[in-house]
Amino acid sequence: MRLMIQIGVLTLTSLLFMGCSVIKEVKPWEKETLAKPIMQFEGLHPEVRKFESHVYFSKEATRGGNGVSGGGCGCN
Amino acid sequence: MLKKFFYSLLFSSVLLLAADSAEENQTKIILNKLNMQDDKVYLIDFFASWCKSCKKELPLISKVHNAKLVEVIGINVDKKREDGEAFVKELELPFRVIYDEDKSFIEAFDPMGFPAMYYMKNGKILNVVFGAVDSVDKKIADDLKELQE
Amino acid sequence: MQLKNSYIKISKVTAFAIVASQALYAENYVAVEYLQYDENENRVSVSAPTLSASYDIGTDYTIKGDIVFDAVSGATPTWQPDTTSGASKRDNSGDYTYKNQEFDETRTAASLMLTTRFENRDELNTGVDISRESDFYGNTLSVEYLHYTDASHNQSINVGLSYSANEILSYDYDTASGASTKETSTSINVQAGVSQVLSESSLIKAEAFAISDDGYLTNPHALVVRDYNTADQKLTNENRPDTRVAYGANLKYITLLNDDISYKVNYRFYTDDWDINSHTIENDVYYAMNKQFTFGVGLRYYTQTEAEFYNGSKDYFTNQEFASSDERLSDFDAFTYKASVDFKQNDKISYNLGGAFYSQSTGLDATMITTGIKYRY
Numbered sequence: 001m002r003l004m005i006q007i008g009v010l011t012l013t014s015l016l017f018m019g020c021s022v023i024k025e026v027k028p029w030e031k032e033t034l035a036k037p038i039m040q041f042e043g044l045h046p047e048v049r050k051f052e053s054h055v056y057f058s059k060e061a062t063r064g065g066n067g068v069s070g071g072g073c074g075c076n
Numbered sequence: 077m078l079k080k081f082f083y084s085l086l087f088s089s090v091l092l093l094a095a096d097s098a099e100e101n102q103t104k105i106i107l108n109k110l111n112m113q114d115d116k117v118y119l120i121d122f123f124a125s126w127c128k129s130c131k132k133e134l135p136l137i138s139k140v141h142n143a144k145l146v147e148v149i150g151i152n153v154d155k156k157r158e159d160g161e162a163f164v165k166e167l168e169l170p171f172r173v174i175y176d177e178d179k180s181f182i183e184a185f186d187p188m189g190f191p192a193m194y195y196m197k198n199g200k201i202l203n204v205v206f207g208a209v210d211s212v213d214k215k216i217a218d219d220l221k222e223l224q225e
Numbered sequence: 226m227q228l229k230n231s232y233i234k235i236s237k238v239t240a241f242a243i244v245a246s247q248a249l250y251a252e253n254y255v256a257v258e259y260l261q262y263d264e265n266e267n268r269v270s271v272s273a274p275t276l277s278a279s280y281d282i283g284t285d286y287t288i289k290g291d292i293v294f295d296a297v298s299g300a301t302p303t304w305q306p307d308t309t310s311g312a313s314k315r316d317n318s319g320d321y322t323y324k325n326q327e328f329d330e331t332r333t334a335a336s337l338m339l340t341t342r343f344e345n346r347d348e349l350n351t352g353v354d355i356s357r358e359s360d361f362y363g364n365t366l367s368v369e370y371l372h373y374t375d376a377s378h379n380q381s382i383n384v385g386l387s388y389s390a391n392e393i394l395s396y397d398y399d400t401a402s403g404a405s406t407k408e409t410s411t412s413i414n415v416q417a418g419v420s421q422v423l424s425e426s427s428l429i430k431a432e433a434f435a436i437s438d439d440g441y442l443t444n445p446h447a448l449v450v451r452d453y454n455t456a457d458q459k460l461t462n463e464n465r466p467d468t469r470v471a472y473g474a475n476l477k478y479i480t481l482l483n484d485d486i487s488y489k490v491n492y493r494f495y496t497d498d499w500d501i502n503s504h505t506i507e508n509d510v511y512y513a514m515n516k517q518f519t520f521g522v523g524l525r526y527y528t529q530t531e532a533e534f535y536n537g538s539k540d541y542f543t544n545q546e547f548a549s550s551d552e553r554l555s556d557f558d559a560f561t562y563k564a565s566v567d568f569k570q571n572d573k574i575s576y577n578l579g580g581a582f583y584s585q586s587t588g589l590d591a592t593m594i595t596t597g598i599k600y601r602y
Contacts, residue, residue, distance in 0.1 A: 024424045026379055028190035028206075029153050029182050033426040035126045038487040038511035038519060041430065041477055044567055045577055047258045047277050047291065048595045052561075055262060055583070055593060061529055061554050062495040062503040064434045065475035068369055068385035068414045069338060069352040074330075074361025074393060074445075128252055129284075188376050207346070210283040 106184045107199045109174065110149060117202065117223065119148045119216065120194040122182055125163035126154070129208035130191045134167050136213040141171045146195075146220055149174065151181050195223060253280050258577075258597035265590040268325060269299040275597075287340040295332040300325030304448045304460055304539060304550055321450050321460060321539050323550070328446070332358045347372045350385075360394035360405075360445065369416075379422040383432075387414045395445040398462050410440030418475075426481035431474070436497075438469040447551040450539040463549040465534065471497035485513045501554070503529035509563075516569065521579075523563035531556040552587045559585040565595075575599050 026034070033039060043049050050070070057063050058073065112118050121137055123130035134150075141148040148171040152160035157175045164173050176182055185194060189206025193216075196202060202223055209215045255278045262271040277291035307322040338352040347370065354365040369385035389412040394405045418432030447463040473495040481487050493505040509523040532554040534547035542548040565579035581593040 022423065023379075023421065025377060026422050026425050027182075028187065028377055029122065029124070029192075030425050031190070031422075032124060032126045032155055033481050034422065034428060035128075036481075036487070036513070038485075038513050039426075039428070039479055039481065041428075041479060041489065041491075043489075043509065044511070044519065044521065044565070045256075045258070045579075045595075045597065045599075047256060047275050047597065048260075048565075048577070048579055050291075051258075051260045051273065051275070051293075051595060052581070052593065055591070056527070059553060059583075059585070059589065059591075060503070060527060060559070061499075061501050061532065062471070062473075062497070064414065064436050064471060064473050064495060065416075065432060065493045067367075068387035068416050069336065069350070069367040070354055070365065073332060073334070073356050073363065074358045208284045210285075 102180070103184060106181060109181075110196075112149075112196065112199070114198055117146055117195060117197045117220065119146045120151060120185075120196055121148055122151045122153060122176075122185070122187060122190065122192040122194075124153045124190075125159045127191055131167070133191060133208060133212045134169060136211070137216070138167070138170050140213050140216050145217060147171070151176050153179065153182050195219065252601055254278065254599055254601045256597055256599040258595060261594045263592050264299065266325075267299060268589070269297060269301060269591075272296045285342045288337070289340070290335070290337040292333070292335040295330075295334070297330040297332065298328075300327045301446065302326070302552065303446065304450050306460065321453075323537075323539075326446065330358055330360075332356060332361075345373070346378070352387075354389075362392040363389060364391075365389040365412075367414075381420045383416075383418050383420070385414075385416040388412070389414075391440075393441050393445060395441065395443070395462070398448055398460065408441030408445075410438060410442055412439070413437045428479050430477040432476075433474045434472070436469075436471040436473075438471075440467055442467060442469055444549070444551050447549060449542050449548045449550045451542045451544070451548065453540040453542075463551060464547055465532075465549055466499065466547055469497055469499055471495060482510075487511045499554075500533040501529055501531070503527065519567040519569075521563070521565040521567075523561070523581075525561035525563070526558070527560075528558035529556065552589075555587060557586045559583060573601050575601075 037044055053066060053070070054073070110118070110120070119137075119140070121134075123134060137148055140146060150164075150169060150171055150173040152164065152173055153176050154160035154163070157177055160173075160175050174181065185192065187204070187206055191206075191208065193205040194201050194203075203219060205215070205219070256276070258275040258277070260271070260273040260275065262269070262273070264270070273293050273295045275291060275293040277289075279287060279289040281287050302323055302325050304321050304323055305326060307320040334354070334356040336352060336354040338350055341349045341351070343349070350367070350369040350371070352365075352367040352369075354363075354367070356363040365387055367385065367387035369383060371381050371383040374380045374382060391410045391412070393408045393410065395408050396405050414434065414436045416432055416434040418430060420428065420430040422428050443463055443465045445462070448460050449463045450458070450460055452458045473493060475491065475493045477489070477491045479487060479489040487510070489507075489509040489511075491505070491507040493503075495501075495503040495505075505525065505527045507523065507525040509521060511519060511521045513519045532549065534545065535549050535551070535554040536542060537550050537552060537555060561581055561583045563579065563581040565577065567575060567577045569575040575598070577595070577597050577599070579593075579595040583589075583591040583593065
């Protein structure tokens, strides 16, 4: 599992650095792909994502990183 | 040494002039394709099927065209022409639409926002509107009044 | 180019038009979602119908809200007197067993968010969240500001702050009456991030966050065994520290693999002063098969270390101030496997169905089913 995390972190870090060196200016009319529903960070259904987050919040001991909105619950 | 410098300067100037004249030619081609009559104001509207704001604005822009307030020329910038055609059919756009598959129109205008509207007359841009606008039909009517003043 | 030149000349006299750039309409919708969550061994079951809606007021405001009704039933494991060894509930002379304790609960949670867009198209999100249960009241206020750093809107920075105030009913296991006391807790969450469009088909977002919790952070239903096998042995409420400070970072990347397939990866690191560290990696792939069907699969891996005051044994705790046997504070990892399908009937109506299997190394397994309908207008 540690290996999986290391690979993940390494991939993301290299993507970030690669990203910095290959940032291409995208004009407002070139955002056809970025406007697609499958290209949204919150997925196709924000409500489903919220429900999943709630499950993780109540079954795991850590949270954060998905925006500042959203309340707690008496579930942990 | 000085000679070398002089030649390279001359060479760069020729290149720049060539680039300028190429751009000018390209502009002429674009204006020809727009096929606008002299001394008449046109509204050039850049839109795409993936742009939600365009979908809200286009029925109002159609209304302006139908009321003969201004002649609208639509320029669709969808990557796939068939997506643009289906969108035009769905919204039953009453004005002339150019499918800008090679992006030559939009690259020539290079708008800072999207959707983008340009008021043009005699090959010159009179005014621009970038981004979505509330009650765009009213905005166009107001803009035209201002341009006539 | 001449077009640009004439535009530049004109721009001097029509500067108003240039600043009014980049306004966008979002999408008005109403959605109903039904969510069902079931744990193995008939532990917790949750049925949660959700209603959500979003509405644009012109191009400058969007109001978004949702309300969810959770009906929770089942049981959650904690230390209890082992009745098979002859012990009764209050008899501290018997043995203890870690087993399910039954409960029923309903929860209503609602949220409302207002997005305000300014002339330069920066956004301010102001939100309220409330959660109501018989033994928990929570209210959260949040503000988040998003600033575009370039004219093409390829880069943005955001900062956010939220404040939560909660009321919790705690049950004192030590008193025979099981009297309840009203406790309070607060939480402050700060977040800052940057988002960058890398190309026409990829986007990256990095965020850092800090959370500070204060007050009653103990699980009111969880129990621990103290002084096991001594004259003082007893079952009593767990006790957690009344402050918790956490830091973390989140990195998200999304890209289009080909015309119809997108890949998203999200890594989160978390650390707090209870000694809990966690790593989360989420991978999602979406395939837009045609204009009607979109399929999704996802894999999430989560791992955490245990809290410094956690111990799962009944013969560990003596007189330590802080003690918990709640296995959610233990060292464990978890996988989630997800699949979903979306069907777009037309531009206005779409349906979705999703399933997920969640499996923790603690032995907890759960299934999540989500189904819904969305109407856009």
